Each structure stands twice: as C-alpha cells, then as structure tokens.
Amino acid sequence: xxxxxxxxxxxxxxxxxxxxxxxxxxxxxxxxxxxxxxxxxxxxxxxxxxxxxxxxxxxxxxxxxxxxxxxxxxxxxxxxxxxxxxxxxxxxxxxxxxxxxxxxxxxxxxxxxxxxxxxxxxxxxxxxxxxxxxxxxxxxxxxxxxxxxxxxxxxxxxxxxxxxxxxxxxxxxxxxxxxxxxxxxxxxxxxxxxxxxxxxxxxxxxxxxxxxxxxxxxxxxxxxxxxxxxxxxxxxxxxxxxxxxxxxxxxxxxxxxxxxxxxxxxxxxxxxxxxxxxxxxxxxxxxxxxxxxxxxxxxxxxxxxxxxxxxxxxxxxxxxxxxxxxxxxxxxxxxxxxxxx
Numbered sequence: 461x462x463x464x465x466x467x468x469x470x471x472x473x474x475x476x477x478x479x480x481x482x483x484x485x486x487x488x489x490x491x492x493x494x495x496x497x498x499x500x501x502x503x504x505x506x507x508x509x510x511x512x513x514x515x516x517x518x519x520x521x522x523x524x525x526x527x528x529x530x531x532x533x534x535x536x537x538x539x540x541x542x543x544x545x546x547x548x549x550x551x552x553x554x555x556x557x558x559x560x561x562x563x564x565x566x567x568x569x570x571x572x573x574x575x576x577x578x579x580x581x582x583x584x585x586x587x588x589x590x591x592x593x594x595x596x597x598x599x600x601x602x603x604x605x606x607x608x609x610x611x612x613x614x615x616x617x618x619x620x621x622x623x624x625x626x627x628x629x630x631x632x633x634x635x636x637x638x639x640x641x642x643x644x645x646x647x648x649x650x651x652x653x654x655x656x657x658x659x660x661x662x663x664x665x666x667x668x669x670x671x672x673x674x675x676x677x678x679x680x681x682x683x684x685x686x687x688x689x690x691x692x693x694x695x696x697x698x699x700x701x702x703x704x705x706x707x708x709x710x711x712x713x714x715x716x717x718x719x720x721x722x723x724x725x726x727x728x729x730x731x732x733x734x735x736x737x738x739x740x741x742x743x744x745x746x747x748x749x750x751x752x753x754x755x756x757x758x759x760x761x762x763x764x765x766x767x768x769x770x771x772x773x774x775x776x777x778x779x780x781x782x783x784x785x786x787x788x789x790x791x792x793x794x795x796x797x798x799x800x801x
Contacts, residue, residue, distance in 0.1 A: 464543045464591065464627075465653075465737055465769035466801045468505035469498055469782065472774035475529055476509035476549035477557075486514075486529045489776065492536045494787055498775065499540035501799040506542055507739055507771040508533060509549035509598060515577060516552070522580050534592065545629060545739070545771070546581070547595040556599035556635065557671075565607040574611065575618050586623040594619065595629040595739070598636075599657065605633040605643035612646060620649075629737060631655045636739065638725040654728070657740040660721040661710050663688045664755065668746040669779070674703050684751040685714040715758040726766055738763060738770040742780045749791060756797045764800065772798040 474490045498506060514526035530546070537544050550556070552573050553564030564570045578596065585592055596615055600608045612630050619626060628651060632640035636657035644654060659665040662675075664682045669675045677698065680689050691709060698704055710717045725736055741759060743752040756772075763770050774780045776787065782798070783789055 465505050465545065465593070465771070467503050467769070467799050468507055468543075468545075468771035469503060469798070470507045470509060470740060470771050470774040471533070471776075472509055472780075473776060473778040474509075475514045475526075476511045476547075477778070478511070481513055483525075486526075490533070491787075492539075494775065494783075495533070495536040495540050495542060497783075497787065499542055501795055502801060503799050504541075504543060504801060505545065505771065506533075506537060506775075507545040507547055507595070509547045511550040512548065512552050512577065515548075515581065516573075518552070518573075520573070520576060522584065527584070534588070538591070543591045543593070545593045545595050546585075547598055547629075547739070548577075549598045551597055552577075554597065554600075556601060562601070565602060565611070571611055571614070575615050578615050579618050579622060582619050582622045582626065586626065590625070590627060593627040593629055593653070595631070595655070598631070600631065600633050601635060602633055605640060605645075608633060609643075609645040616647060616649065616652070625651050627651050627653060629653045629655050629739070631657070631739065638722060638728075641724055641728040641736075642731075653735065653737050655737045655739040656725055658722065658738055658759065659741065660708070661688075661713055661717060662707055663691060664713055664747065664751070665743045667744060669744055672703075674698065674701060674707070681748065682713070682751075683748060684755045685712070686751070687712055715762075718755075718759055718762060722762055722766075725768065729766070729768075736768050738768055740773040741770060742773040744779050745781065745790070746779070749794075753791070753793055753797065756794060760797055760800060770798075 471490055478485055515523055517523045534544060551564055553567055553570035554562055596612055602608055616628055630646060632644055634640050638656045641656060664684050666672055666675055667682050678694055682688050695704055729736055743755050776783050782795055789795055
C-alpha cells in the first residue's frame with residue numbers, strides 16, 4: 461500500500477463540477493473546519509478535484525484568483541497533517557461527463573496547452589514536499605488507450621524535467637476502469653502511481669441517479685447483498701440503448717461480485733509489482749443506507765486485504781456526501797468504515 465495514501469476522501473463539487481464559477485461558492489463550500497473534521501476521522505489525505513478554469517488563465521498562464529483556493533486548501537491540509545492529491549478533473553478540450561468535448565486527444569494545440577498547464581503547476585509547487593501528488597487527468601474515455609498513453613508520457617517527461625521526484629498519478633481508460641489498467645504503457649518511474657475508480661455494480665451504486673437515463677428508466681430500489689429486481693428483462697427491453705453494454709448483469713449482488721470486478725486490479729499489481737490507488741468509490745445517497753454500509757464494508761475490506769489505498773467519493777453533497785450542506789455527518793458508521801487505515 462502507498463503509505464501516504466491509505467484512507468482519504470474527495471473534495472468533489474468545490475473547485476470542480478461547480479454549478480458556476482462563483483467565488484462565493486469557492487469561499488464557503490469547503491472551509492478550514494472541513495479539513496479539520498476530515499483529519500479528526502483518522503484519514504490521511506484528500507483528493508482535490510480542480511477544473512481547469514480555476515487553474516488556468518487561458519490561453520496560457522495561471523489563474524491566481526482561482527489558485528488562491530488551492531493554495532489555501534494546501535495550507536489547511538499541512539496544518540492538519542493531510543496529504544493531497546491535486547487532480548485535474550476537467551482539462552481544456554476534455555470533460556469526462558461531456559464526451560462531446562473530447563477534442564484534447566485530436567488537437568496538437570490543446571495538448572500543448574495541457575502540458576504547459578502541468579509545467580506551470582510544477583514550477584509553482586515543486587518546493588512542496590512529497591505530501592503533494594499530481595493526478596494528470598480524471599477519467600479518460602477513449603475508444604483506444606494509445607492517445608492517452610502518448611499524452612501522459614509527454615506530460616510526465618515535462619514534469620520530470622522540472623521536478624524529478626514529484627509523485628504522479630495516472631489513471632486507466634474508460635472512466636479509470638480496472639479492466640483497462642493493462643492497457644497503460646508508461647515509463648518505469650518509481651514515483652509513478654496508477655489509479656482506478658470503482659462503482660460496481662452500477663445498478664446498485666448509481667440507483668435512481670438522475671444523470672444516468674438508464675437508471676431513471678429502471679427506477680428500482682436495489683439492496684446489497686441482494687438482487688436487481690427484473691433487471692434481466694429490463695436489459696432485454698432496452699437492448700437498443702447504446703449505454704446498455706456498459707452495465708454488467710449480476711443475478712446476485714454480493715462480495716464475490718465485488719471481488720470479480722476488482723480482479724483486473726489485483727492481477728495488474730501481481731504482474732507489475734506496483735501498488736495501486738483507488739481514487740474514487742462510493743454509493744449514491746438514494747440507495748438504502750444499511751445496504752450502502754454493507755457494500756462499503758465489503759469493498760473497503762477487499763482494498764485493505766490487497767493493500768490498495770483509496771479515497772471515497774465524496775465529502776460533501778454531490779449525491780454521495782459523507783456530510784450534508786452544513787458539513788454535518790450523515791452517518792457515523794459510514795464515516796468509520798471509509799476512514800479505516
């Protein structure tokens with residue numbers, strides 16, 4: 461296990477996936493008290509997703525007004541002994557939740573801009589200790605992993621020219637799928653860490669998710685362990701939906717299903733001898749709470765057995781929050797489970 465990233469939480473919805481670029485939101489959504497609370501739970505790090513408008517003064521340079529919030533977060537995290545993963549959640553020309561915006565991988569100028577942004581961030585933060593890790597890009601989605609391998613290699617080289625020992629995280633294709641880890645083709649770098657995300661089975665973890673039309677059409681409450689009521693018939697009836705192929709059918713939901721979905725990650729570690737990091741996992745707040753607790757217990761236990769560090773999605777609101785809008789804990793047992801080290 462990566463000793464510096466054992467149990468953490470994402471700060472989603474703050475400097476990324478915000479409703480609008482709004483300084484009032486940036487000032488109030490996460491405060492010092494939130495980082496103090498996270499540390500009090502026993503967690504050792506936060507994953508800080510940031511969208512490029514907060515970081516970049518396009519077409520080049522850094523956005524000092526936006527970076528002030530990143531800098532403030534880093535100060536708080538050092539104060540409370542938390543490591544930080546600085547995650548570029550959305551990049552110029554690429555957004556994981558709007559795949560029509562995938563121009564990054566076909567544009568030399570956007571790729572130059574991507575690399576230049578990471579060079580600028582490296583210059584800004586290279587004097588920070590190894591408690592700060594860079595994550596190059598969140599949830600790449602491409603028909604083929606080769607373009608991402610090429611851009612990641614180029615960006616790693618650019619960072620290395622400025623900061624030879626900065627820890628860098630690179631995720632796999634198809635929303636950081638464990639199954640795509642084997643497609644990564646990156647330098648043999650002792651300061652490089654690979655990551656995946658885990659939300660299996662999606663019909664449980666994303667039940668009733670309003671941003672997934674197929675889930676809204678299914679419209680069933682699913683328990684864990686348990687079964688997905690009428691799922692086989694539903695998938696047949698929606699066979700023409702282009703998204704159906706992304707959903708795996710499991711007649712029974714249990715720990716074995718989680719183990720099978722995690723297996724590509726376990727095999728990757730065995731084959732490469734390298735550790736892994738699970739940068740996102742969780743269950744939507746529309747799921748029955750007792751089932752959510754059972755899923756989290758099983759998955760966290762599996763990650764701990766295999767020595768895989770993790771960050772739960774997400775700290776506040778975002779349909780997956782550990783706390784509510786006032787930063788009050790939603791369920792103490794859930795916090796206890798995901799904070800285990």
